[in-house]
Amino acid sequence: MGNRKQLEIITESAIEWLIRICGISAILFVFGIFFFVFREGAEFLFGGLDLWQFLTSPEWYPTSVSQKRYGVLALMAGTASVTLLSMAIAVPFGLGAAIYVSEFCGPKAKETFKIVIELLAAIPSVVWGFIGLTLMNELIITLFDAPIGLTVLNGGIILALMSVPIIVSIGEDALKAVPDSYREAAEALGSTRWQMIYRVLLPAAKNGLLAAVLLGVARAVGETMAVLMATGHAVKIPGSVLDSVRTLTATIAAELGEAPVASDHYQVLFIIGILLFTITFAVNLIADLVVKGIKEQ
Amino acid sequence: MSNTTQAMYTETPFVRTKRRYQGLAKYIFMSMTLLMILPLILIVGYLFVKAAPVLSLDFIFTNPIRGMRDGGIWAALLGTIYLVVISLVTSAPIGVLAAVYLNEYAKDNWFTRIINLAVVNLAGVPSIVHALFGLGAFVLFAGMGRSIIAASLTLGIMTLPVIIASTKEALGAVPIAFREACWNVGATRWQTIRSIVLPNSISGILTGIILQVSRAAGETAPIMFTGAVFFKAIPEGDLLAYGIFDQCMALSMHLFTISTQVPNVPTALPYGTAVVLLGTVLLVNAVAIVLRVYLRSRKKW
Amino acid sequence: MSDAKKKKIEINNLVVKYEDKTALKGISFDVYENEILGVIGPAQSGKTSMLKVINRTIEFIPEAKAEGVVKVDGEDVMKMKNVYELRRKVGMVFPLPVGLPLSIYDNVAFAPRAAGIRNKTDLDELVERCLKQSALWDEVKDRLDSLGTKLSGGQQQRLTIARALSHQPEILCLDEFSIAVDPVTTMRIEDVLKELRSEMTIILVTNLVQQARRLANRTAFIFNGDLIEIDDNDVIFSEKPAQKMTYDYVNGNFG
Numbered sequence: 033m034g035n036r037k038q039l040e041i042i043t044e045s046a047i048e049w050l051i052r053i054c055g056i057s058a059i060l061f062v063f064g065i066f067f068f069v070f071r072e073g074a075e076f077l078f079g080g081l082d083l084w085q086f087l088t089s090p091e092w093y094p095t096s097v098s099q100k101r102y103g104v105l106a107l108m109a110g111t112a113s114v115t116l117l118s119m120a121i122a123v124p125f126g127l128g129a130a131i132y133v134s135e136f137c138g139p140k141a142k143e144t145f146k147i148v149i150e151l152l153a154a155i156p157s158v159v160w161g162f163i164g165l166t167l168m169n170e171l172i173i174t175l176f177d178a179p180i181g182l183t184v185l186n187g188g189i190i191l192a193l194m195s196v197p198i199i200v201s202i203g204e205d206a207l208k209a210v211p212d213s214y215r216e217a218a219e220a221l222g223s224t225r226w227q228m229i230y231r232v233l234l235p236a237a238k239n240g241l242l243a244a245v246l247l248g249v250a251r252a253v254g255e256t257m258a259v260l261m262a263t264g265h266a267v268k269i270p271g272s273v274l275d276s277v278r279t280l281t282a283t284i285a286a287e288l289g290e291a292p293v294a295s296d297h298y299q300v301l302f303i304i305g306i307l308l309f310t311i312t313f314a315v316n317l318i319a320d321l322v323v324k325g326i327k328e329q
Numbered sequence: 330m331s332n333t334t335q336a337m338y339t340e341t342p343f344v345r346t347k348r349r350y351q352g353l354a355k356y357i358f359m360s361m362t363l364l365m366i367l368p369l370i371l372i373v374g375y376l377f378v379k380a381a382p383v384l385s386l387d388f389i390f391t392n393p394i395r396g397m398r399d400g401g402i403w404a405a406l407l408g409t410i411y412l413v414v415i416s417l418v419t420s421a422p423i424g425v426l427a428a429v430y431l432n433e434y435a436k437d438n439w440f441t442r443i444i445n446l447a448v449v450n451l452a453g454v455p456s457i458v459h460a461l462f463g464l465g466a467f468v469l470f471a472g473m474g475r476s477i478i479a480a481s482l483t484l485g486i487m488t489l490p491v492i493i494a495s496t497k498e499a500l501g502a503v504p505i506a507f508r509e510a511c512w513n514v515g516a517t518r519w520q521t522i523r524s525i526v527l528p529n530s531i532s533g534i535l536t537g538i539i540l541q542v543s544r545a546a547g548e549t550a551p552i553m554f555t556g557a558v559f560f561k562a563i564p565e566g567d568l569l570a571y572g573i574f575d576q577c578m579a580l581s582m583h584l585f586t587i588s589t590q591v592p593n594v595p596t597a598l599p600y601g602t603a604v605v606l607l608g609t610v611l612l613v614n615a616v617a618i619v620l621r622v623y624l625r626s627r628k629k630w
Numbered sequence: 631m632s633d634a635k636k637k638k639i640e641i642n643n644l645v646v647k648y649e650d651k652t653a654l655k656g657i658s659f660d661v662y663e664n665e666i667l668g669v670i671g672p673a674q675s676g677k678t679s680m681l682k683v684i685n686r687t688i689e690f691i692p693e694a695k696a697e698g699v700v701k702v703d704g705e706d707v708m709k710m711k712n713v714y715e716l717r718r719k720v721g722m723v724f725p726l727p728v729g730l731p732l733s734i735y736d737n738v739a740f741a742p743r744a745a746g747i748r749n750k751t752d753l754d755e756l757v758e759r760c761l762k763q764s765a766l767w768d769e770v771k772d773r774l775d776s777l778g779t780k781l782s783g784g785q786q787q788r789l790t791i792a793r794a795l796s797h798q799p800e801i802l803c804l805d806e807f808s809i810a811v812d813p814v815t816t817m818r819i820e821d822v823l824k825e826l827r828s829e830m831t832i833i834l835v836t837n838l839v840q841q842a843r844r845l846a847n848r849t850a851f852i853f854n855g856d857l858i859e860i861d862d863n864d865v866i867f868s869e870k871p872a873q874k875m876t877y878d879y880v881n882g883n884f885g
Contacts, residue, residue, distance in 0.1 A: 037746060044519045048434070054423045055430025055444060058493065061486055062447040065454060068465035125361050132358035147618055148366050154540075154614045155369075155607060156547025157456075158581045162588050162603050163372055166379075196365050224347050226354035247453075254455025256550040257581075261589060281457045281550075288460075288554050293469070305461040309454060316453035320446065437692055510728040510790070512687055514741035514797050515718035524740065529731050629731035629779055 069309060073302030080296065081303065092267045094287065094297040102300045104307070109269040110184075110277035114259055115252040117188030117273060118195055122252075123245055125192070126199025130244070133200065134207040135229060146201075153197035157257040164190045164262025178274050182264035185273040190262050191255055195248040202247055206240020207233060239322050246319035250312045256281040280304050376607065380600035388601055392565055397587050398594050402602055404563050407570060408577030409609075412481050412552060413545045415573065420485035421538050424492030431493070432500040433522055452490035456550040459487045463555040478573045480556025487551055488541040495537025499530040532624035539617040543610040549581040557582040559590065580606045635662040637704075638801060638831045639684065644698035646679040646688065653679040656698065657857040659850060661801075666823065666832040668842025668849035668863070670879070676855045677835045678724075681803045684833075685720040686713050702801070718745060721794030721802040721830075725809045727786035729778030730793075734761075734770050737778040737789055741797040756796060763826065764792040765818045784815035791819065795826075802826065803833045808841065820845060839880050843867050851876045 077083075081102065089103025133145050164186050172181035210233055218228040234241070264276025265286070278286075284301050291298035340348075377384075391401035431448075435441040454462075463483030473479040503526050511521040527534075549557075557579045563570035571577050584606060588599040639661040646654040653676040661667050669677050682688040683696050686707050700707050702716065710716050718741065730737050738757045747753060757774070761767040766788040770781070778789055787810060794802060804823075808816040823832060823845055836842055842849045843863060850860040851873075859866065859876045871877050878884055 040746070044517060047519055051426045051430045051434060054426035055435065057423060058427055058444050058451060058490070059447045061489065062451050062454075064466060065451075065458065065462040065486075068470065069458060069461045072461070072465045072469075125365060128358045128361035129365055132355075132362045136355050136358060145362060145366070148369060150618065151611055151614055152365065152369050154543050154547075154610050155372075156549070156581055156610055158547065158549040158584050159376075159603050159607050162584055162599065163376075165588055166600075167372070167375060193365070193368055200365075224351040226351045227347070229354070250453050254453070254457070256455065256457040257585065261585070281455060284457050284461065285550055285553065288464075302461055302465070305458050309458050312453050312455055312458075313450055316450050317446075320449050506726070506728045507730055509687065509690070509724075510730060510793070511740070511744075512690065513685065513717060513722040513724075514744070514793060515714045515716075516741065516744040517714060520744045524744075525730055525732075629777055 066306075066309060069302055069305045073299045073306060075294075076296050076299035077303050077306075081300065086300075086303070090267075090269055092283075094291070094300060100296065102296075104280065104283075104304060106267050106269050107278060107280045107283050107304070110263070110267075111253060111279040111281070113184045113270045113273075113277060114187040114191060114263060114279060115249060117184055118191035118252050119245070119249060121188065121192035122195040122199055122248055126196045126244070126248065127203050127241060129196070130200045130203030130207060130241075131229060131233075134204045135225065135233070146204075149197045149200050152193070153201075155194075157194065157255060158261075160190050160194055160258040161261030164258060168262065172274075176274060180264060180276060182262060183274050183276050184263065184270050187259045187263035187277070187279075188273065190258050191252045194255060194258060195251050198251055199244045199248045202244035203237075203241050206237040206244060209240060210236045243319045243322045246315055246322065250315040250319070253315070254281065254308065254312050256285050260285050280308055284308075373607065373611075376600055376604050380597060380604040382597040383595075383601035384604065389605065390565065392562070393560070393583075393587075397560060397583075397591050398598070402580065402583060402605060403565055404561060404570075405578040405580045405583035405602070406605070407563070407568070408477075408557065408561075409546050409580040411477050411571050411573075411577060412484060412556070412579055413542055415477065415481035416484035416488060416545050417538065417541060419482060420489045420541075421492060424489045425496050425534060425538075427489075428493045428496035428500060429522060429527075432497050433518065433526065448490045448493050451486075452494070454487075456487065456548060459483055459551040460554050462486070463551060468555055474574065475554070475558075475576050476556050476574045477571055477577050478556075480552040480577075480579075481573075483551045483555045484545045484548060487548065488545055491544070492537055492541055495540070496530075496534045499533025499537065500526060502533060503529050529629065532620065536617045536621045536624075539613060539620070543613040543617075546613070547581055547606065547610050549579075549585055552579055552582060553585075559586045580609070635665070637661070638663045638702070639833075640699075640701040640704075641680070642699040642701075644680065644683060644696065644700060646676065646683060647695045647697075648691075649693040653694075653855055655855040657852065657855075659857060659860045661831060661833060663831055664827060664829075665847040666827055666834055666845050668846030669833060669835040669852060670837070670839055670842050670849060671852040672879075673837065675852045677852055678805055680852075681722065681805055681833070681835060683707070684801070684803065685717045685722055686710070687717070687722075714745075718797040719800050721797065721799035723787075723791050723794050723802070723804045723807050725806040727783060727790045727810055729781055729786040729789055731777065731779050733775045734778050734781070734789065735774040738792050738796045741793060745797060760792040760795045763795055763822060764788045765822055766792055784811045787811045788815065788819065791822070799830060801831045801833065803835070805835045806837055808836070808838065816841075839882075851879060853879070 086102055086104060088105055089101065090106040091101040091103045092106060093101045133142055137145065168186045168189060169181035172178055172183060172186055214232050214236060215228060218232045223231065259279045260282040263278065263282065265278055266276035267278050270277045284304055288301050291301060388401040389406060390403050392403050394400035431444060460483065463479060467473050467479035467482050468475055507525050508521050511525055556576055558576045561576060561578050580602065584599060584602045587594045587602065637660045642658050643656045644654055645656050671677055679688065683700050684707065688694050688696050702719065707716055730740060732740065735757055738760050739753050742753060742756055758767065761770065766785060769785060781789060787807060807819065826832065834842065834845060846863055848860065848862050849866045851858045853875065859871055859873045865871055866876060867880060
């Protein structure tokens, strides 16, 4: 029965090679991203940029005529403040919703909630930014009698709404991974659903829930358009949630268009890119290791 | 915890407190869930109300005029379609094949673990870093200039890890026993994949790809510096108005532009743009969800 | 059995190890052409691993390692270049029936198509013959287009057998095929096997001692990864097999 045509066999091995190359390409892309971002910023990173000043100075004056200063501390503070606030909102709500959807909902309601959460996740970041710019801006001005509504609070709420779907869906997966026998055992011992959740379920799922939070953080740190539009444009270390700030991502988006190619300013923006890449790489790596940890148990 | 059990014994105060906590917990969690869903409805509703004055078919099919302070969004909509289609044409085949490799061919060794790690990290790269990469690699290094092709490739790489992940999940749902049965009768790996694995996971794969349509359509940062421009004049009604080395307008970019960069834009205009963008994205998602539910109902085993 | 019989499969000192346990501890025996060899023994004694080495599907189990030599028609299977030809030469039927998510027709036509047969009349003929051989034809001849996965368990097992026959194997291995099948279907399949004996070599791994007694020419008793005894049925099922253990197992004293 060896009557398969030669052509067929050759085609097949060609396809298998193609599949292999595509599989390996993922590595190439990650290295490619690092390489090309690094390549654009390398010259200034190794010649001219005072790295200590870069990381510790709050003075960001890239276009100053007399003395250009590239300190990203204020930008990092901007990113940190917005991320922290958004997590302060999104983590309890996200995990609460994950618990509700996973433990209290009937199958129909569960399906509906998951679809809604999926739709929530689909809203483009520029639309969120637009909502921050218009609706949230007005709301904050009226409610807090503030001069401007484009603040840490605004960005934090918007980012929270954007991160919640990730936290819910990954948190729900983590809860689903806890064997039903745990639940039954706890309920058979007479604990209420609530006791079962916080004595049995949460400890058992804690790694997965931690990973959910970490991925939420990564999303918030890396988000660009929404914070660009919703947090105002003040480069300063915020004193309250009603201050305007600027994040690392927003700075790149706002200034890359104006910076002449290969200028110091342009290169610094790429160095900020490397910084962002490194931060999110680390957070994602930790989240991945945490998730792997659960699977091996 | 049902009501019938209550009649069978008298509640001690302890039990009553316990039960009250349980009820309380349930309502707290429920309101948390609802508080997340509420914004979705409110926001969509709010946008629609504000956009109502401009929404019409004309709005979609005419170009922006008078310095983008009037007219419609045609050039931006068409640009978005170009970007999405080209990005998916490039990333979907690579993503699907990469997933086939990881799920069907790769042995469980350090190399495979590195690929999987790379996919996870690719998924976590911030969109603005993708923009920097696209600028460095496609626009400057490859000499494509700021163009539709450079922007599409940047978008494509951004959507790649998600396509890989969803395809892997779809392939993994095909029972291993089917593969073994094929191998046992002398079918090669590829024959098995082609005739059994892919036909039975294609619905899941398609759903994953469709979801990427909506993601690619909504992204702004990666295209800002690689191919999208504030304004470009194209003839109305011509579907082939852009060339792949042209720059283009895009809906997401257009919304950003008219809401932050252009003064004195009538309020309804950005709202209208936001509604069209959001509507497109949600519609595509809804299609994916319906497709998924429908295909799940007619599983073959 | 006379020694003049041609050796179809030669197994020499076969060892199969999984990560933490050894499934086969070095077994050796031959299988002759056109015989039914029964293989009996309790669960977990390495019978399935042995079959997987014969058609080299053991290599799909990453943690499994096989040593020793298994020859089919005098050729070492581990060194064969065209493993697909080997797998077509060996038909496999495993305990749980697997209907592929294809039509009944396509289930049976799958292997011939993979081997390059495209001619419609040839395929039609082949499908009909295989379904008849596996005693399924009468039940499905009017609905060859319906899904193989929607058949009942017993029907799916016969479909699996039809598929194993579709690539016209010279050796047919059945691994506890009757586990998921009702007694009536089992009897029908047993009748089929008796007819197939003239055309091919059959290895019948079974946990039913009586099934081996009814069908096999010779029977091998494997226990805990060791070959305890292999001989003609007259000896194995007599009052005096070579090993006391065989007698005890065959007569249900343990196992």
